[in-house]
Amino acid sequence: MTTDTTTTVAPAAERVLDARGVTMRFGGLTAVRNVDLHVNAGEIVGLIGPNGAGKTTFFNCLTGLYIPTEGEVRYKDTVLPPKSFKVTAAGIARTFQNIRLFANMTVLENVLVGRHTRTKEGFWSAILRGPGFHKAEAASRARAMELLEFVGLEKKADHLSRNLPYGEQRKLEIARALASEPGLLLLDEPTAGMNPQETRATEELVFAIRDKGIAVLVIEHDMRFIFNLCDRVAVLVQGEKLVEGDSATVQGDERVVAAYLGEPFEDAPGNEEIAEVEAAEANADTPADTEAPTDADTPADAETTTDAAPGKENDR
Numbered sequence: 001m002t003t004d005t006t007t008t009v010a011p012a013a014e015r016v017l018d019a020r021g022v023t024m025r026f027g028g029l030t031a032v033r034n035v036d037l038h039v040n041a042g043e044i045v046g047l048i049g050p051n052g053a054g055k056t057t058f059f060n061c062l063t064g065l066y067i068p069t070e071g072e073v074r075y076k077d078t079v080l081p082p083k084s085f086k087v088t089a090a091g092i093a094r095t096f097q098n099i100r101l102f103a104n105m106t107v108l109e110n111v112l113v114g115r116h117t118r119t120k121e122g123f124w125s126a127i128l129r130g131p132g133f134h135k136a137e138a139a140s141r142a143r144a145m146e147l148l149e150f151v152g153l154e155k156k157a158d159h160l161s162r163n164l165p166y167g168e169q170r171k172l173e174i175a176r177a178l179a180s181e182p183g184l185l186l187l188d189e190p191t192a193g194m195n196p197q198e199t200r201a202t203e204e205l206v207f208a209i210r211d212k213g214i215a216v217l218v219i220e221h222d223m224r225f226i227f228n229l230c231d232r233v234a235v236l237v238q239g240e241k242l243v244e245g246d247s248a249t250v251q252g253d254e255r256v257v258a259a260y261l262g263e264p265f266e267d268a269p270g271n272e273e274i275a276e277v278e279a280a281e282a283n284a285d286t287p288a289d290t291e292a293p294t295d296a297d298t299p300a301d302a303e304t305t306t307d308a309a310p311g312k313e314n315d316r
C-alpha cells in the first residue's frame with residue numbers, strides 16, 4: 001500500500017513591498033515613526049490619515065527621495081538603495097501629489113521620458129543614431145502609445161501636456177509612471193481636484209492596473225474611493241500606524257473616527273454638549289437686548305457637518 005504524503009500548501013502571496021521600522025525625522029520633528037507596511041502582489045493597499053500625518057513623507061522614504069532615519073525598505077526581497085532612479089529601475093514607480101509633468105513637452109514625449117530606465121540605448125547610440133537606436137526608439141514609442149491608449153489619452157499624444165485638463169494630466173502622470181514597467185505603483189492623491197465622474201474613472205483605471213499584475217499603494221483623502229478600491233487600508237496618525245485592516249475594519253474603528261473628527265469627551269460623553277445647547281437655547285428664547293452673535297461666534301454648524309468624511313476631500 002502506498003500512502004500519499006504530499007500536502008497542498010497554498011503559496012504565500014509574494015511580498016512586493018516590505019517596509020520595516022521606517023522612521024523619518026526632520027530635526028526635532030518625527031514625521032514618520034517606526035512604520036511597518038507591506039504590499040502583496042495583486043493587492044491594492046490604501047494609506048490614509050489626517051493632513052500632516054506623514055503619508056507623503058513615508059512615500060518619499062519608499063521611493064528614495066528621502067533616506068529614512070531608521071528602517072529599511074525591500075522590494076521583492078531586495079533592500080532598496082535610497083536613490084530614486086535605482087528604486088524606479090528596481091520596479092517601483094510613483095505619481096506625485098502636485099503634478100510633475102514636463103509642461104512644454106507633448107503627451108507622448110512625457111511618457112517616453114518615463115521609459116528611460118527601461119531603454120538600454122546609451123549616450124553614443126543616441127548620438128550616432130544607428131539602426132539599434134532607431135529600433136529601440138520605435139519600440140519605445142509603440143509601448144508609450146499602448147500606455148496612452150490604456151489611460152485613454154491616445155488621441156492627445158501630440159498635445160502639449162500643459163494644455164490638458166487637470167484630470168487628464170493626472171492620467172498622463174499615471175501613464176508615465178507605468179512606462180517604467182513597475183511591479184508596484186505608488187499613487188499620491190490621484191483624485192485630488194477631480195469631479196466625481198473623473199474619480200470613478202480613476203477607480204476603474206486603478207482596478208485595470210491591478211489586473212495587469214501591478215500592485216498599488218495609494219494615498220487618498222476621498223474615503224469612498226479608498227474603501228471601494230482597497231483590499232487593505234493602513235491609517236497613519238501623527239507619523240504612526242494606528243490601524244490596518246480591510247475597509248470594514250478600518251471604517252468601524254473608533255480610534256480612526258476619533259483621529260479624524262477629534263477626541264471624544266472623556267466623561268459622560270455628550271452631557272457637556274447637551275448642557276451647552278440647553279443654555280444656548282435658553283438664551284435664545286430670552287428676547288435679550290444683548291448683542292446678536294456674529295458668524296464667528298457660532299461655529300457650531302462648521303463643527304457638526306463633518307459627517308461627509310474624514311480628511312481633505314471637503315477642501316476642494
Ligand SMILES: Nc1ncnc2c1ncn2[C@@H]1O[C@H](COP(=O)(O)OP(=O)(O)OP(=O)(O)O)[C@@H](O)[C@H]1O
Nearest residue numbers: 026029031049050051052053054055056057058097
Ligand atoms: N522636508 C521636510 N522638512 C521638514 N518637515 C517636513 C518635511 N516634509 C514634511 N515635513 C513635515 O512632516 C509632517 C508630515 O508631512 P506629510 O506631508 O508627510 O504629511 P501628509 O500626511 O502627506 O499630509 P497631507 O495629507 O496634507 O499631504 C508635517 O508636519 C510636515 O510639515
